Amino acid sequence: MAYSEDDLKQDLVDQEYEFGFTTDVDSEKIPKGLTEETVRIISSKKEEPEWLLDYRLKAFRVFQGMTEPDWAHVTYEKPSLQDIVFYSAPKPKKELASLDEVDPEILKTMERLGISLEEQKKLTGVAVDFVMDSVSVATSFKEKLGELGIIFCSFSEAVKDHPELVKKYLGTVVPSSDNYYAALNSAVFSDGSFCYIPKGTKCPMELSTYFRINESGTGQFERTLLIADKGSYVSYLEGCTAPQRDENQLHAAVVELIALDEAEIKYSTVQNWYPGDKDGVGGVFNFVTKRGVCQQNAKISWTQVETGSAITWKYPSCILKGDNSVGEFYSVAVTNNHQMADTGTKMLHIGKNTKSTIISKGISAGNSHNSYRGLVRIGKGADNSRNFSQCDSLLMTDTCGAHTYPYIECENSTAQLEHEATTSKIGEDQKFYCLQRGIGEEKAISLIVNGYAKEVLNKLPMEFAVEAQKLLEISLEGSVG
């Protein structure tokens, strides 16, 4: 029999995350709960300087006066902060002797994502043979970056080795008082990444947190600070298309980007955290604050492919402070089963002749809810500013939801704003057209969905784009049996 919409619906329900929670993290922990003492312990465990402890404490005091926001179109049981262990020094995971010890399902997925054997070993924590080069590749990368004066290290290292830069920029884009989760992160952040690109330097390779994966496991409260000095360029990749397993339920990261005059930052994310099971049990809460500031003629471009997490709450934004600066936001968000995503961006136009582009593509399946929430604000002084927004939603079932909340605030009459939005159901006509040409159901859906998301996928760096495309295909492949 022909495959019907009903079958698809059933299969979407039946699709389960293949990866589960199996990581044994061996770590040094402190007692549960959050008090001022917790903040002090974290800071002292990390041997931080006084100014950073002060920063954390200030944030903690602000945090104490705040309440968890509830305006997002997501519902969940609020995590109890007193049940969370706020510091656990990541100890190296148990090394496995060979790939034979790794869950074959994970390996299969990685193979299909086109991840090389070496990378597979690294990602699954298999000891890398010294003759193999992934370690040396990473080292030689670092040497090469060092020659150019590019700093790329963990946040903790940066605090020790480059305190002046950290001190100068930390919290300048996302102040600790910004929002509940940003304040929490500022008080208790575990670690993260730091990157500095010197004046006039074009970073010769895509920087990826991935290179550091063995050096510092991803923390629960990650902090990223990226500074592109005048006239520099960097493309930064965060996350990985490989399934991310994590035992932490609550993730509250803060990412700050600083693009000084004429600088350009391209920041790409692929997020594939555990989304919970088909009944909506478990899964990661991903509450992220990402924001960048552009000085004169600078450009920041955010690209994200979000397929994971039970709850996503994320608005990578741009403050277009300098004249002629440019902000871009390209997003594909896929939700399935009981996943909920409320994601979008804020483009704050302050400088003259500033330009922003927003392309958001939501794909909802199962019983999930997928919301776009965006703000475009044109300030009084932002003469001749322009924004183009396009928010599309694709529905795979009758039981999912797509929502769009675009906010526009304009205080300058010379600005030009355009907003386009579409909602479509994956078309019977499109499907039948593909079938008639001999393209089977599964392939047809992946073709249609990838076509739908293409504008965004094209913005990803090449190798990432191919993986992301396969990731969409795989997540949808399960969805059609």
Added chain:
Amino acid sequence: MLKVKNLHASVGDKEILKGLDIEVKAGEIHAVMGPNGSGKSTLSAVLAGRDEYEVTAGEVDYLGKELLELNPEERSWEGIFLAFQYPVEIPGVSNINFLKTAINERRKYFEQEPIAAKDFLKMVKEKSTLVELSDKLKNRSVNVGFSGGEKKRNEIFQMAMLEPKLSILDETDSGLDIDALRIVAHGVNTLKSKDNATIVITHYQRLLDYIIPDFVHVLYDGRIIKTGGKELALELEEKGYDWLTKAKA
């Protein structure tokens, strides 16, 4: 090649085909004509295997196979091609990628290796000339931003690429200006061989000036009420359908 016997089909609880018979042999071109609502598009949809149509009775033998037992994609792999009356847009999927996927899916069905890039491009070049399809259109998303005529030419281009045994052209002439009509017809005529067959579904005789049918059938109220040679089309053009349908009523 195709033997349709006593075919009944409905949409919802409305019966549209009410005992249709038609036989098509290799090397032939058949025209199916008829007034609005007579069941022409239903016939093409049922032959291609569209879900919404329920076959309630009848048999369709296609090259010795029970056609109605096959999925739409299997019918395609076995050589059935439907040129759509309203070709569908697929944003973000290039025409070329679409066709390559289609060809490779069929090759997979026949346990063949994917087509070599060189061979594929050669084929694209050759077949697109046939319907004067520009490079720009080949690389654009499937039917997105195509004019009516371009869409129809694209259908014939796809037909040429997929090399079907039985092609069904559903109102391919609708919305075409005379130049586009000529190009489309040229494509169809060039592709004609002793091994394949074509069913041309149309309202008007006009297309049949360019694609000369061996047989003309008149479809009315879900049945073929008259079959003749190409001169029947001319007669219809002159007299309309009334003289036939009235006789029937």
